[in-house]
Amino acid sequence: MQREQIYKALFDLIGGVSNFVTKSRKLKFIDEMSRVDMPALFQVQVDETPSTTTGQPTRWTLSLELYVYVDVGEDESVSPSEVMNPILDSITNAFDPSPVSARQTLGGLVHYARIGGQIRTGDGATQSQAIAIIPVEIMVA
Numbered sequence: 001m002q003r004e005q006i007y008k009a010l011f012d013l014i015g016g017v018s019n020f021v022t023k024s025r026k027l028k029f030i031d032e033m034s035r036v037d038m039p040a041l042f043q044v045q046v047d048e049t050p051s052t053t054t055g056q057p058t059r060w061t062l063s064l065e066l067y068v069y070v071d072v073g074e075d076e077s078v079s080p081s082e083v084m085n086p087i088l089d090s091i092t093n094a095f096d097p098s099p100v101s102a103r104q105t106l107g108g109l110v111h112y113a114r115i116g117g118q119i120r121t122g123d124g125a126t127q128s129q130a131i132a133i134i135p136v137e138i139m140v141a
Contacts, residue, residue, distance in 0.1 A: 001060055001140045002109070003048075009106040010113060010136065011043050014066060017090035027067060030131055035071040038129075039087060042067040046135075062138040063116065066091065071129045080130030081123035088119065088132055095136075111139040 007025070015023045022033070022040035033040055046063040068091070070083040095114050097103045103112040116137030123130045 003062075006062065006106060006109050006138060006140065007043070007045065007064075009109055010064070010138070013094055013106065014043065014091055015041060017094050018087045030069045030129060033069060033071075035073055035128075038069050038071040039083070040067075040069040057141065059111075060140040062140065064136040064138070066132075066134040066136060068132040068134070069129065073128055079123065080128060081121075084121065084123065084130045084132055088121075088134075091134060106138075109140075111141045113138045 011023070011025060018039060018041075020039050020041045022028075022037045024041075025043045027042045027044050028040075044065045044067065046065055048063070049061045051059045051061065068084065068087055070080055070087065072078045072080050072083055092115060095104050104114060105111070106113050114137055115134060117135040119135070120133040121130070122132075
């Protein structure tokens with residue numbers, strides 16, 4: 001397993017799906033960001049879990065979270081969710097399986113990369129900002 005190559009491949013894939021102003025693998029919280037730095041994407045490594053079977057190579061599950069922030073500014077006619085939803089669509093579409101392998105393999109580096117659970121969102125209905133936290137699961141055989 002080549003962790004850095006895997007994490008970088010995911011970051012490159014997701015970082016290219018939208019017009020992110022800020023992209024980083026070092027998390028900043030939304031209150032540390034200014035409006036001009038959004039939309040923003042942050043990739044955070046959460047944990048790594050081995051699974052072993054005697055006589056078989058260890059399989060690793062890498063867990064990450066993607067943080068997405070948007071800010072619509074002073075425009076009262078636009079809801080933050082109207083800006084966030086197309087970004088979420090682009091990110092989830094990036095995990096759509098390849099027609100050949102029936103899974104996202106990050107260019108053959110991993111067995112699969114996929115959204116690994118519930119996407120948490122805060123649409124900022126009464127504010128100008130919104131946040132989404134997307135769990136990602138990567139299986140490395």
